[in-house]
Each structure stands twice: as structure tokens, then as C-alpha cells.
Amino acid sequence: MTLADAFVHLFTLKAFGIMVAGVALGVSVGVLPGITAGMLMALTLPFTYHMSSIDAVSLLIAMFVGGVSGGLITATLMRIPGEPNSIMTCLDGYQLARRGQPGRALGLGNCSSLVGGTLSWAALVLLAPPLASLAVAFGPFENFAVILLALILISSLSEGSFLKGLSAGLLGMLVSYPGIDESSGIVRLTFGFSALEGGFNSLPVIVGMFAVSQVVADALNIEANANAIKTTMRGMFMSLGDYIVHGWNMVRSSLIGIWIGILPGVGATVASIVAYTTAKNLSRNPEAFGTGSEEAIVAAESANNATTGGTLVPILTLGISGGLTDSILLGALVIHNLQPGPLLYKNNPEIVNTIFATHLVAHLVMFALMTFGIAFFARLIAVPRAFVLPMVVVFSTLGAFGLNSRAFDIWVMLGFGLLGVLLEFAKVPLAPFVVGLVLAPVAEAELRAGLMASAGSYMPLIERPAACAMLVLSAGLFVWPFVRTWRMSRADGYGQTGPEPKEPS
């Protein structure tokens, strides 16, 4: 079955129905905080065994695509990330919506998601083998250097108070350490609690810090006018002019998303943060970031959808999973007697082409569904918060518990909710915490694996060109925000804490 055939098949009634159902479910789950697309896919996996392999794969990919995109709705309208990857959209999407332009915010996010997904589709279909070769050539030292680069972005997220931002990043790193040390098999930092042997799973931590703390904030503001966001949908579609203005941002952020998708162990959350900070660093008005900057929304949403294509590259070419969703896709393939890897292209081209076709069409369906669904979702704002907020907690609890069926994860969620509240009161930024939390274990594992191979020598970091280049870039990027703030404060004569950030209107 060629790619063209796969597309045609997708438009038969049953196949199309399955795909639309998948996207719809994915988007719904993406909207709901706490419950992720990964969880939905894990729960649906048993049902897919009875389906044909083509249908099963199509359904799962559709859910995957829908899930990645759906988070933007709750992020924009309620400041609660539906998925961890929409954390950055919470920032600017909501502010833009508050300023009377919810339609524009959602529209920007939606269109950027489509562009990101389409670009990553092109990369997947046209460049999967060379991209895979590049990924294979990247050894532990290169991977470490790339992740270090992303970690350094913490400094960009800390402008205004480097002490606070950096400390948040380091705190996030410490939270990631308890559990089994991946490089040595030694259990560490459990303080005697057997529950900590599994460590703090990042999902309940992130859901707690953002969703639970937002619920608390909303409870605090329960008297506020619930219709703070007018449900006008004007400006939902990006004009040609918009595409021209944001075009380069979209492409750049998509490239970031594609590459981070290919990297092992890192996902859409990091991609959106990296794209956001890159856009901020390269922007002409970085102060606008965080107050409703359109560039911010475009960057974050293009990147996180672009990871969908990127993450499929190692799955299809090497059979490597980069996370939970990947494992589920692999499991679905395996149970249908399909072996992921280069043989898949040869023995089961229909599966590969189905994946390609579904990936693209699912993005288009997602775009359509979100466009029409936005009017429906916007009405959710009108639902009294007494109903919505407790449901957010229930869904977050289900999501935390559903992971590994441990009550411990629920406590983690609530505990980090409290931490989130404290950090917000102390005006400590949360984004660096997430960066540290998610990236620290990968960085450590890669460096130590590299040292195992080099018998303890750090020289490969300098000898290997890609690694060396990225280290230099990291150093530059670390220093850049300091330099910029210093230059701005010199120009404006402000004190050492830097210029005052704009108050949200």
C-alpha cells in the first residue's frame, strides 16, 4: 500500500470515523487537566487488540495528535494546562484572552499547532532515515551537551531575579533525583520511604504545581467576575499577514520541536519551553513575553505539535521509545505482530504509510475540530466555578493515580500544589523548576553513560565537534540574559533587580 493508497483508505467511512473519534477523544483528554493523551492511549490499548493493525495504529496516532493539541484550550481560557506541554501557553494565552482577545489567542495556538504538526510531518516522511542516522550518531556526550543547552535556558526564564529563577531550577533538579539512579541501579535519596523508590513522577508534580495551585488561586478569587473573559471568537483565523509576521517563528519553533522529539527522554513540555525562551531571546520586544505576546503562543504551540512527527522518527526507524506514549505505540505494533524498525518499512509499508497519512490528516481534523469546538469550549467559562474547580481536582487525581495506581502520586500532586502556591506568593518562577525537573535526570544519565564509555575521561566533550559546539553555545546562552539585563539597566539607570515587569492589565 503506497502513501497515496493510505490516504485514500483513510477517507473510507470506517477508517475516517475511527480517526475522527481518536482525535476528538484526544482533544477532550488534552483539554482535561491531569488526564493525558498517554493515559488515554494506555487505557485504549486493550481495545485495540481486537481491531485490525491499520485501524489500531490509526486510532492511537489520532489520539496522540489530538492530545498534544487540546491542552491549549484550558490553558488559554482557564490558565490551567490541560497537558504539561501547554504550561507556556498558560502564560501568554491567558493574558491575551484576558485582554479581550480569546479568539485570537486560541486561533494563534490552533494555527501554530497545525503548522508545527505539518512541518514535522514533512520531516517525518521525507527525512526520517537521515534524521535517524543523525540521532544514532549522537552519542551520550552529544546528548548531554544538547540537554545542557536546554537546561541553560533556565537563565532566560529567570530574568528579573536570577537568584530566584536559578534556585527554582536547582530545586526542580533535586526533586528529580530520588529513586533508582538510572546509571548505577543504586536506590538513592528515598529517606527510608519505599514509596520514593519510584521517585517523584513528573506528571503529578507538574499537574500539582500548575493545576492544583491555580484551583487554589481561583478559590481565593471566587468572588471575581467569572466572565472575565468575553467569549468573542473574533480573530480566530490567522490572516496571510499574520503568517508572514509569525512565519519564521513558526518554522524555527517547529524545527526545535522536531529535533527535541527525536531526542530520547525529552518531550513536548521541554520543546515548548525551549521554543518559548528561544523566541524570547530573539524577539524584538521580550518584555511582552508573559503579558500576552503573540510570538510566545506561536512558539510554544508550534513546538509542541512538532514533537509528534519528531518522536515518530526513532519509533519507526529504530523502534526506540522516548516516553510513555511511544511505548504504547510500540506495544500496539508489537501485539499486532509488527516489529518497529527499518524492517517495518520493508515488510509492512501499509502500516508505515498509515501512520504517515493519519499523522497529517489527524492534524487537519484536529484543526477543524478545535475551530468548531472552541465555541463550545468557550461556553465552559460560563459554567460556575463551583462545578468546574472540583472537577479539575478530580481529573487531576485520576490522572495522577491512573499512572501507576499508587495513592502516593496523589499526595505528590497535592504536596506540589502547596509548593506551587508558596512559590507564587514568593514570586519565584515555576517554569525553571519544570525545566530542572524534567531535564536533570536525562542530562545526568547521558553524561555518566558517556563517562562509562570513555573510562572516566571528559575529553570527548571537547574532542567531538557537535558536543563542543553546543557547550560553547551553552556558555554563551547562559551569559546572554545577564548581559542583556546589564545593558538595559545601564541604559535606563535602573537598580540591580532589572527593569520592572509590566503589570498585567
Added chain:
Amino acid sequence: MTKWIRRQSLALAAAICTTALGTAPATGTTYPEKPVRMIIPIAAGGQTDVVARLLQLAIDKRKLLPQPIVVINNAAAGGATGTRQVKESEPDGYTVGVFHMGLLTAPAMGVVDYDHGAFELIGQIGRTQVGMGGLADGRFKSIQDVLTEAKTKPDTVTVAMNIGLLPHFVPLMFQEDAGIRFRYVQAGGGAVRLKSILGKHTELSLFSGPEFLLFQTQGIKPLVVFSDGRVPELPDVPTAKEIGIGTVFEERIIAFAPKGTPKDRLDLVAAALRTAMDDPEVNERYKGLGIDGVFIDGTRLKALLDGLKGPITKVGDAVRKAKTEQGEKK
């Protein structure tokens, strides 16, 4: 006053009775009366998970048990949390676990303080052969090349492994038996180790028989297998026994239950698993996965695993020795 006390006592008595009834193991002869939990200490989609779900589906489809089986994944801590969850569950036959030889290697690594002896073993539900290999156009053309190099230059031949699991332990056993020293590099699961070798970041790794067949087209060549006799699908690959190094080890998928589960319930589950494995459709799937559908009952399995404890502990000691040496290097 007395009326109040009486009411409180009645309430207390009622509460005690309800709790007692709620937590008492089902004593009827109609086991199972409610769904059976199957805890899999592996992320959804992993090979052991796939096999377990395969059997679960077959059992449910053909109603080999009167109640459905509910699969629960708990991959935290490399499976330690999941196995601990099974260990601490009520031994009423409503909790079973499915895992692989990690059950024996984890205690040797010190990750947990219990091994297969802490459970009732229901049986083995699958098995694969394993071997070591590397790039076909790499510098090792045969296992003899590897042995020569590793003997003259200890700690230089790099082996991609997954610490605590078979890809770590079996090369260690081979190393101990052959009197050589490899250099171990943490990588991860089969595909990640493949990537490491393809990218020339490491030279050798342990793979299962089916993995070797798959990776052949990418240029991976098996150099030795650790089975009793030659693997039929890899007829040109010598066994370790043949070349004089007696390392024999296989990856096994094991079903188990909390200690104290009544034998009749264990037997019922074992029978269901066994019948499911005989199903021709299931056989097809096993073949597709490259897993031997060999069922070994609990008693025989326990004897087998007990026998393997010795070599595994020896290897665990070798790891400890390497730790101390690493500490002294500092």
C-alpha cells in the same frame, strides 16, 4: 447516657463487622468471584507486558476463568515498586504478577531485598534465548577475537547494557566464567543498545534471539549464544558451552503471586495460563514475537530459579567489587 453508650457500641460493632466482612478473603469454592488483578511492573507496551496482555486477552475471550483479569502497569523504580505491590497484597488469589528475570537480578543489585523466594510461583509463560554480538563490520569477527582482546586488554571492550537486568548480568556471568573484563556502558532497552552499537559508541551487547534476527539487516552479528544447544534460527553461532565457557542463561517470563496464596487458586490460574498458551492464535503471536511458548509449572520453576541464584549472586558480588574499585580510584 446508657442509651447513647448502647448506640455507640452497636455502631462500633457494626463497623467492625463490616470491615471484617469487607476484608476477609473470599472463602467460597467459587473463586474467582471478582476480577483478578494482574500487576505488570513494566511500562505498557514492553515485551513482557505484551505477552501478559496476550494471555489475559485469550483467557478473557475464551472464558478460561469465570471472572476477567484486569491488567495494571506499575513501572516505577524499574519494576521494584510493582513487585513489592504484589508481595504486599492479600494472598487471596486476586492479585498476580508477571515479570521477567529482573525478579532475580534486582536483589543481586541491592535494589530490593527479596527475590523469587518471597512469592508463590505460578509458572513460566515464555522464554527467549540470549546472546552477545556487535557490528558485523566491527573489529570482532568471532567470539574468539573478543576473548583474546578482552583478556590481553581488560576494561577496554565496551558492552552496552541495561544495569541490573540481563543485558548487564549475562555478560558479567560470561566475563566471570571466561576470566576476562569488559567495560560496561549504561544504555537501556534493546533498541537503545542497538542505537549505541550502530553509532559506534559501544562495541557489544546482549540481545535476544528474536532481536538478533531483526537487527541482522542493520548490520548486527551475533557472536555467541548462551543456550544449551545452538539456536535453530541462528545456526552458525556457537554456544558458550561449545567454546568451553559454560555460561547458560535464558530470559524467562514469570507469573507469580503473593506468598500464602492457596494452592488450589494458584493451580487454577496456572491452568488458565497454560490453556491460553496452547491456543493456536496465541501460538502465532508468540512466534511473531519470537518467544518460546514453554510453560514450566511453579514447583519446577522454583527449583530452576533457585539453581540460578548462585551464579547471579556471584555476579552481584562482582558488581560490588567493581564499586569498591571505583570508589578507591577516586
Added chain:
Amino acid sequence: MQKDGVTRSAEIAYIVLILAVAGVVWREASMLPPAPYDPLGPKAFPTWVSYALAALGLAMLVRLLVGHSLGRAGQAMVVGLDDLIGEHEPRPWVAVLTLILAFAYALAMSFRSVGFLPATAAYLFLSGLALGPLERRRITILGVFAVVAAFTLDLLFRRIFKLDLT
């Protein structure tokens, strides 16, 4: 606008927290054995990060004592905590009650003997009550909503998807 005093207290609490965490992690990490194959071992990263974190904590403390402000990095991600939306009375007790109920819900979920359905229905109802005025009509609607929602979720996640909830 939030009073500076609240920020200051929160900052101090934060500094205390990170110093405590850094200290505790450093202590626990120092007892870790070396790894068998790599020179860093499991203790290297946690140790260095806790050093750095402690240093930052002390730096912040010193800055506060000397009288400088610590600045504010970026924008709030959780809007509404320290910059209230619009003009209205903040309701701290409602927020606290929301948290307490959430913890009670978590407690109920961790005891397998308490069913998912009753726990969720109770939580939805009580939380909804806390988040608004106590009027009879509202209470009835809340009650119905709580039961229906809990029932639907139970059906979906426990029966259909077979999540291990009890």
C-alpha cells in the same frame, strides 16, 4: 495588589525551604556508595546541586538582610494568587477549605475501603458548597451534579477502562 509583607514572608519561607532541602539532600547523598562503572556515582549530581542551591539560598538571605529586594522573575504562571483579578474581596478561607477538602479526597482515595463513587460524589458536593453561597436551589443542583458526575466517571474509568480504583 498583594501586600509586600506577604511576599516577604513567602520569600523567607522559600529560602528556609531550599536551605532545608539542600541540607537534607546533601546529608543523604553523602551516604551513597560509589557506582560500579562511572566515576561520578549516584552522589555527584545531588551533592553539587545541593551545594549550589544552598549557596543561592544564602545569597538571597544576605540580600534580604542587607535590604535589597530579591526581584521578581518573569510573570506569574498561576494568576490570581498574588495579583488579584479585578476588584473584589479575596476569600482566603475558601482557598484553605478547598485545599483541606482536596486532601480529604486524596485520603479517601488512598484507603481502598472507601469507594471511588461515594468519595468523588462527596468531594464534588462539599467542594461545590464551599465555593459559593448556601442557597437551597444551588445545593440541590450541586447534589444532583455531584452524584451524576461521580457516577459517570466511575462508570467510565472503573468499569469501562478498568482502572484500579475501587
